[in-house]
Amino acid sequence: MCTQCGACCAAPDIAALDKPLGVPCSFLTAECLCSRYETRPTVCRDYQPDALCDYVQAPTLHERVKRYLEYFGLEAEAQRVATLGIVSFKDARRLPLAKT
Numbered sequence: 001m002c003t004q005c006g007a008c009c010a011a012p013d014i015a016a017l018d019k020p021l022g023v024p025c026s027f028l029t030a031e032c033l034c035s036r037y038e039t040r041p042t043v044c045r046d047y048q049p050d051a052l053c054d055y056v057q058a059p060t061l062h063e064r065v066k067r068y069l070e071y072f073g074l075e076a077e078a079q080r081v082a083t084l085g086i087v088s089f090k091d092a093r094r095l096p097l098a099k100t
């Protein structure tokens with residue numbers, strides 16, 4: 001069941017919205033609601049709640065995003081995107097692969 005926690009609108013990268021990892025969607029309100037719900041893209045319409053929703057639950061959106069990124073092993077990549085000040089999915093995808 002969706003608790004409208006906002007994690008799936010903030011943690012993943014979303015090509016249709018040119019949204020990089022870990023950056024809240026520009027349409028996500030302070031109340032974690034979608035400000036363009038009626039016209040949201042197909043990828044958002046098709047998204048279904050699953051077990052991950054329970055896993056990411058935490059008191060703040062910041063913590064929920066952190067848990068989401070940790071689950072997929074994407075914290076370092078999200079940190080790299082944030083450090084470089086990248087706010088575009090396309091720009092993030094153009095970055096050279098991080099050294100491991």
Ligand code: SF4
Nearest residue numbers: 002003005006008053
């Ligand atoms: S992560 Fe799950 S519970 Fe949170 S808003 Fe998305 S679908 Fe709903």
Ligand code: SF4
Nearest residue numbers: 009025027028034044
């Ligand atoms: S458009 Fe709406 S549903 Fe889609 S990621 Fe942004 S806030 Fe979430």
